[in-house]
Amino acid sequence: MKSNRKWPVRLIAGGLVTLTLAGVALAAGTQGSQSDPLVTLSYLTEKLTPSILAQVDQKITQREEQLETQLSGVAEGYIQQMEDKQGGSGAVFTVVTLTQGQQLVGGAGCELLLRGGTGVCVSDTSPGLIDMTQGSTLANGSALSLNHLYLATVEGRGVLARDTVTLLVRGSYTIK
Numbered sequence: 001m002k003s004n005r006k007w008p009v010r011l012i013a014g015g016l017v018t019l020t021l022a023g024v025a026l027a028a029g030t031q032g033s034q035s036d037p038l039v040t041l042s043y044l045t046e047k048l049t050p051s052i053l054a055q056v057d058q059k060i061t062q063r064e065e066q067l068e069t070q071l072s073g074v075a076e077g078y079i080q081q082m083e084d085k086q087g088g089s090g091a092v093f094t095v096v097t098l099t100q101g102q103q104l105v106g107g108a109g110c111e112l113l114l115r116g117g118t119g120v121c122v123s124d125t126s127p128g129l130i131d132m133t134q135g136s137t138l139a140n141g142s143a144l145s146l147n148h149l150y151l152a153t154v155e156g157r158g159v160l161a162r163d164t165v166t167l168l169v170r171g172s173y174t175i176k
Contacts, residue, residue, distance in 0.1 A: 093168040096175070098161035103176045106152035110171035114144045117165035121150075123157045 093113065098104060103122055106112060112129070120143050121128040127137030133148040144150060144159060152158065152171075159167065 093170045096167045096169045096173075098159070098165040098167070098175065100161055100163050103158055103160045104167065104169065105156060105158040105174050105176060106169070107172035108153065108155045110152040110169065110173050112144075112150040112152070112159060113168040114146050114148060114150075114159075115166040115168055116146070118162040119144045119159040119165045119167070120162060121157070122160045125154075127153075128157050 093111075095115075096104060098117075098119070104112070105122070111132075120141055121138045123129070123140040126139050128140050128142070129138040129144075129150040129152055130136075131138055131145070131148055132151050134145075138144070138150065150159075158173070159165065
């Protein structure tokens with residue numbers, strides 16, 4: 001008889017478990033529906049969206065700093081290459097004084113500015129030097145004008161000093 005007494009208790013316990021599981025399943029099935037959304041619009045607009053935007057802004061700022069650093073390195077390298085090609089700092093003129101009979105021979109792209117004295121163009125072919133101030137050319141043996149900027153377009157062109165000459169020179173050159 002003992003087994004008959006446990007049967008109603010087991011039936012009631014099983015029914016309670018079944019009702020509890022059915023209630024949980026019903027409650028879970030209604031979550032996130034149109035009438036009861038799982039995530040509210042106010043949460044999205046007030047919490048989630050500003051958080052995401054702040055993270056994106058932070059990542060953009062970090063990437064921008066990285067790119068600026070890389071660009072600076074590339075620019076400095078390019079400036080150094082250009083200075084090396086011009087035989088110096090590129091933007092700086094060097095004061096060169098020649099005595100009578102000395103000759104300054106410029107490299108390709110060398111710029112010369114006569115500041116004092118008398119100098120003549122030295123070149124084995126024509127044109128010798130380009131007068132950038134006047135927009136003309138200077139032939140071999142022609143006198144340079146004071147305060148005119150001259151350009152040696154081909155290596156080997158230069159200036160022969162007739163007396164003491166002061167030049168401002170930018171670019172590579174040699175003195176003979």
